[in-house]
Amino acid sequence: MSSGVxxxxxxxxxxxxxxxxxxxxxxxxxxxxxxxxASVGIQxxxxxxxSLDAYRAxxxxxxxxxxxxxSVLVASVGTAVAVSGALLIGFRWTRxxxxxxxxxxxxxxLNLSVPHLVWAVAxxxxxxxxxxxxxxxTGLGLIDRPAQFPxxxxxxxxxxxxxxxxxxxxxxxxxxxxxVSGRSTRAQLEQATVLGASAGDRFLHVYxxxxxxxxxxxxxxxxxxxxxxxxxxxxxxxENPRSLAVVALxxxxxPDLAARxxxxxxxxxxxxxxxxxxxxxxxxxxxxxxxxxxxx
Amino acid sequence: xxxxxxxxxxxxxxQGDDVLDGVSFTVPSGSLTCLLGPSGVGKSTVLHIIAGxxxxxxxxxxxxxRRLDGVAAHRRPLTMLLQRPHLFDHxxxxxxxxxxxxxxxxxxxxxxxxxxxxxxxxGVHELASRYPRQLSGGEAQRVALARALAVQPSVLLADEPxxxxxxxxxxxxxxxxxxxxxxxxxxxxxxxxxxxxxxAMGDRLAxxxxxxxxxxxxxxxxxxxxxxxxxxxxxxxxxxxxxTLHGGRLHVGERCLAVCPSNALGPLEGHRRSRxxxxxxxxxxxxxxxxxxxxxxxxxxxxxAFAEATIGEGAGAVIAxxxxxxxxxxxxxxxxxxxxxHLIELEDS
Amino acid sequence: xxxxxxxxxxxxxxxxxxxxxxxxVLPLLVVTLQAVSRGWFYPDVLPRxxxxxxxxxxxxxxxxxxxxxxxxxxxxxxxxVAFIVGWPAARVLAGRSLRAxxxxxxxxxxxxxxxxxxxxxxxxxxxxHTPLRSSMGGVVVAHLVPTLPYAVALxxxxxxxxxxxxxxxxxxxxxxxxxxxxxxTLPAAAGGLAVAAALVFLVSWSQYLLTLLAGGGQxxxxxxxxxxxxxxxxxxxxxxxxxxxxLPSVGALAVASVCLREGGGR
Numbered sequence: 029m030s031s032g033v034x035x036x037x038x039x040x041x042x043x044x045x046x047x048x049x050x051x052x053x054x055x056x057x058x059x060x061x062x063x064x065x066a067s068v069g070i071q072x073x074x075x076x077x078x079s080l081d082a083y084r085a086x087x088x089x090x091x092x093x094x095x096x097x098x099s100v101l102v103a104s105v106g107t108a109v110a111v112s113g114a115l116l117i118g119f120r121w122t123r124x125x126x127x128x129x130x131x132x133x134x135x136x137x138l139n140l141s142v143p144h145l146v147w148a149v150a151x152x153x154x155x156x157x158x159x160x161x162x163x164x165x166t167g168l169g170l171i172d173r174p175a176q177f178p179x180x181x182x183x184x185x186x187x188x189x190x191x192x193x194x195x196x197x198x199x200x201x202x203x204x205x206x207x208v209s210g211r212s213t214r215a216q217l218e219q220a221t222v223l224g225a226s227a228g229d230r231f232l233h234v235y236x237x238x239x240x241x242x243x244x245x246x247x248x249x250x251x252x253x254x255x256x257x258x259x260x261x262x263x264x265x266x267e268n269p270r271s272l273a274v275v276a277l278x279x280x281x282x283p284d285l286a287a288r289x290x291x292x293x294x295x296x297x298x299x300x301x302x303x304x305x306x307x308x309x310x311x312x313x314x315x316x317x318x319x320x321x322x323x324x
Numbered sequence: 325x326x327x328x329x330x331x332x333x334x335x336x337x338x339q340g341d342d343v344l345d346g347v348s349f350t351v352p353s354g355s356l357t358c359l360l361g362p363s364g365v366g367k368s369t370v371l372h373i374i375a376g377x378x379x380x381x382x383x384x385x386x387x388x389x390r391r392l393d394g395v396a397a398h399r400r401p402l403t404m405l406l407q408r409p410h411l412f413d414h415x416x417x418x419x420x421x422x423x424x425x426x427x428x429x430x431x432x433x434x435x436x437x438x439x440x441x442x443x444x445x446x447g448v449h450e451l452a453s454r455y456p457r458q459l460s461g462g463e464a465q466r467v468a469l470a471r472a473l474a475v476q477p478s479v480l481l482a483d484e485p486x487x488x489x490x491x492x493x494x495x496x497x498x499x500x501x502x503x504x505x506x507x508x509x510x511x512x513x514x515x516x517x518x519x520x521x522x523x524a525m526g527d528r529l530a531x532x533x534x535x536x537x538x539x540x541x542x543x544x545x546x547x548x549x550x551x552x553x554x555x556x557x558x559x560x561x562x563x564x565x566x567x568t569l570h571g572g573r574l575h576v577g578e579r580c581l582a583v584c585p586s587n588a589l590g591p592l593e594g595h596r597r598s599r600x601x602x603x604x605x606x607x608x609x610x611x612x613x614x615x616x617x618x619x620x621x622x623x624x625x626x627x628x629a630f631a632e633a634t635i636g637e638g639a640g641a642v643i644a645x646x647x648x649x650x651x652x653x654x655x656x657x658x659x660x661x662x663x664x665x666h667l668i669e670l671e672d673s
Numbered sequence: 674x675x676x677x678x679x680x681x682x683x684x685x686x687x688x689x690x691x692x693x694x695x696x697x698v699l700p701l702l703v704v705t706l707q708a709v710s711r712g713w714f715y716p717d718v719l720p721r722x723x724x725x726x727x728x729x730x731x732x733x734x735x736x737x738x739x740x741x742x743x744x745x746x747x748x749x750x751x752x753x754v755a756f757i758v759g760w761p762a763a764r765v766l767a768g769r770s771l772r773a774x775x776x777x778x779x780x781x782x783x784x785x786x787x788x789x790x791x792x793x794x795x796x797x798x799x800x801x802h803t804p805l806r807s808s809m810g811g812v813v814v815a816h817l818v819p820t821l822p823y824a825v826a827l828x829x830x831x832x833x834x835x836x837x838x839x840x841x842x843x844x845x846x847x848x849x850x851x852x853x854x855x856x857x858t859l860p861a862a863a864g865g866l867a868v869a870a871a872l873v874f875l876v877s878w879s880q881y882l883l884t885l886l887a888g889g890g891q892x893x894x895x896x897x898x899x900x901x902x903x904x905x906x907x908x909x910x911x912x913x914x915x916x917x918x919x920l921p922s923v924g925a926l927a928v929a930s931v932c933l934r935e936g937g938g939r
Contacts (some may be wrong), residue, residue, distance in 0.1 A: 042765075043761075044761035044762050044764060044765040045761075045762045045765055045766070045777065047758045048759060048762040048825055049777070049780060049781070051821060052781050052784060052817065052818055052821050052822060053781075055799070055814065055817070055818050056787070056792060056818050058799045059792055059794075059798075059799050060787070060791070060795055062795050062798045062799050063791055063794060063795035063798070066798060071798070132694075135694065135697050135698065136697075137926055137930060138701075138923060138926065140926070141919075141926035142701070142919050143879040143919060143922060144881065145881050145900060146899070146915045146918045146919045149704065149899065149903070149911060150700030150701055150703065150704045151700050153700065153703045153707060153908070155700075158714070159703070160703045160718070161699075162715065163716050167716065167718045174715055195696055195697065245782070249782075249786050252785075252787055252789075253789060255788050256787070256788020256790040256791060256792075257789060258790055258881070259882075259900075262900075263903065273789075276791070277794075280794050280886075292791070292795075295788065295790060295795075296791070298790070299788060299791055302786065306786065375845045376845075377845065396849075397841075397845055398843075398845070398846075398847050398848050399847075403845045403847070404842075404845040406838050406841060406842050406845075410836065410838050410841075410842040412856075412857060413861065414860040414861060414863075415860075423843065423846055423848070424846035424848075427846065427847050427849070427852045472846070475847055
């Protein structure tokens with residue numbers, strides 16, 4: 029368009045993008061494909077054609093249904109709570125900034141930067157049966173020994189893992205929401221207010237549609253993360269039911285190749301679950317995500 | 325140094341019409357030429373092409389006889405003020421002004437001194453150690469001007485340089501540029517869509533509309549005698565009629581007007597279609613001229629120093645400036661005269 | 674009347690905020706306190722003895738130092754590579770329409786929408802067939818999958834914000850393309866670039882599974898030491914390792930927010 033000082037020309041365009049797409053897309057596609065092949069028994073060092081033995085072994089295992097249900101339940105509840113919480117915070121924060129906004133934002137960012145394993149360890153130290161909160165409760169004379177403390181961590185229902193997902197992912201979703209909760213959304217909300225919309229109306233009919241393009245992908249990322257996350261499940265989970273991610277890694281690290289195939293079969297089941305969840309969410313929220321193309 | 329733009333064409337989108345369809349004009353050495361035109365006709369594009377920021381599809385730019393096309397923007401011996409001041413946020417005011425000298429390898433002490441001198445020239449040397457974010461719009465514009473002058477360009481291009489400022493500050497900046505132009509004798513091209521600004525600043529005007537330069541001349545010439553219909557409309561010739569020249573007189577509808585041969589674009593003899601106009605401020609109240617017209621006031625707009633009256637209705641209506649003495653009401657009968665020395669023929673576009 | 678109904682609402686909202694803040698802050702405080710204590714067990718609410726000795730002992734171990742060094746080396750290499758590869762892509766995307774940009778970002782962030790455990794295991798067996806298996810290079814390449822999208826997105830934001838007209842203004846003042854880059858584009862973008870670098874480092878540093886499986890045991894980072902200490906380790910050691918694992922990313926975040934505050938005021 030202009031000589032020398034314009035942004036990069038049209039022809040150089042795709043060339044600049046290629047390495048990035050090749051590395052990210054290529055490596056993850058290769059990883060997925062290798063996993064898929066391995067799950068049907070095609071791996072280096074293993075002869076024989078494809079078979080569904082690994083899937084048979086995994087799905088036929090008596091503990092599978094429980095583990096699967098547990099993983100999906102934890103991921104669904106965790107994602108639902110995290111998304112709702114983040115949306116409420118985001119909606120609240122469309123109002124003029126209060127005195128503590130910067131501090132609260134800093135706190136969320138701090139939490140976001142703490143690695144998952146560290147956060148799981150910190151939750152363990154604080155909320156476990158012999159953790160700091162239990163000690164305070166003991167000090168107050170409400171309980172006498174750790175066993176009396178309600179099982180918040182390493183519990184049968186995955187409360188600890190859900191707490192991890194919620195506390196770690198609310199900051200993540202809020203951060204992705206903030207850029208789209210900016211000036212134009214605020215102006216739309218004000219417009220809605222003067223047209224007589226209540227807070228509930230504004231949340232449902234103005235705020236949600238405005239942030240949907242950001243919050244839906246973020247929510248899917250949180251669901252996928254909590255479904256396949258190893259660290260929180262390993263630190264905050266229990267032996268029975270075991271989270272599928274932990275089972276998968278356990279099988280993967282077993283020395284024999286059949287076990288490895290089972291690990292990939294589990295991973296494929298998790299992947300399929302994510303795809304189904306994604307399709308479900310897409311069909312429910314499509315009207316907010318797909319905007320008619322305007323003049324560009 | 326004189327600047328010559330010749331046959332410049334530029335089309336932006338493949339489907340779109342030519343934005344610039346053969347633009348040619350000359351900026352005499354030492355002149356302050358205003359490039360005037362309505363919004364969106366490509367005035368900025370013309371400057372960008374002269375500066376080398378945009379490549380023309382066809383046409384040439386010559387500076388003092390030297391062809392500039394193909395010379396990279398930063399190697400051209402001219403500079404430009406873009407629409408906003410575009411000061412570099414990370415540099416203080418003095419370093420901003422010294423920027424052009426820095427890229428030319430001038431040493432730090434020398435360029436700081438030159439920067440201060442140019443800041444003094446535009447009257448803001450006390451701002452030298454401030455940062456751009458601490459400046460008002462007018463101050464930033466002055467600094468941008470000093471920065472452009474500091475590179476001692478042979479031509480200074482300015483793209484609506486005062487678009488961001490209003491009122492008295494705008495007036496001050498205009499006076500500053502006029503003064504500097506007189507003092508430095510620098511060749512300048514100033515783009516504007518504001519007729520008053522063009523008249524106040526320019527010693528020459530070039531009117532850009534419809535993809536071409538439709539008129540060129542001094543402000544006085546163009547005010548009195550615009551040639552093209554577009555220029556006439558832009559410069560406020562709001563009475564424009566199509567008619568027939570026949571027997572040395574102009575027939576517009578029922579009306580028969582006397583015209584002056586020196587204001588015609590062709591011979592008065594014979595029979596031809598023709599378009600004529602007159603400024604509303606040249607329409608005289610009262611009879612006693614060659615072209616008396618009587619009608620009723622159908623609309624009246626109080627403007628301040630005068631009232632703009634529409635006399636009659638439809639295509640034959642005359643717009644006249646009447647004295648704003650409260651004498652006139654809508655519905656009043658009035659007689660005006662169209663003096664033949666101010667009735668001019670226009671090129672039909 | 675109105676004030677009377679509002680007061681409990683406000684108190685409730687305050688309580689919710691208080692709980693939220695303590696859930697976010699308390700665990701980190703407990704771990705920090707644990708790291709500078711000795712023999713702090715149930716039912717003591719506060720440690721009996723505060724000491725830096727165990728922390729010093731853990732930090733003095735060669736294993737700890739090696740793990741810190743490995744993590745830093747991986748993080749730094751990933752940042753450099755992500756910048757080199759991501760820069761031209763971001764430059765291209767900045768000039769494209771919002772729609773085209775969204776499409777490319779969609780593709781790049783797609784792997785983040787997949788379960789991490791499957792991706793990490795898959796990367797492990799893919800790398801097995803390359804010379805990068807069980808090496809730091811393999812870890813760096815694997816880390817590009819989660820970090821490159823962020824690098825490209827952040828750099829694109831930087832380039833979108835940079836004002837082409839400033840570069841043009843510099844050009845008509847006589848600055849050559851290289852001078853424009855060095856004197857105008859780079860200083861204007863410095864804050865954004867620092868933020869991008871800090872965040873890319875942070876994402877790389879925080880990886881656990883991907884590092885574990887791509888490194889094949891040859892690359893041992895602090896989170897791995899932490900994980901093995903968890904089974905039967907001393908609480909103080911665990912806390913010290915946890916802080917070691919958290920501090921660099923918290924530091925990177927601090928750098929990012931300072932740069933954001935200085936560079937983001939326009």
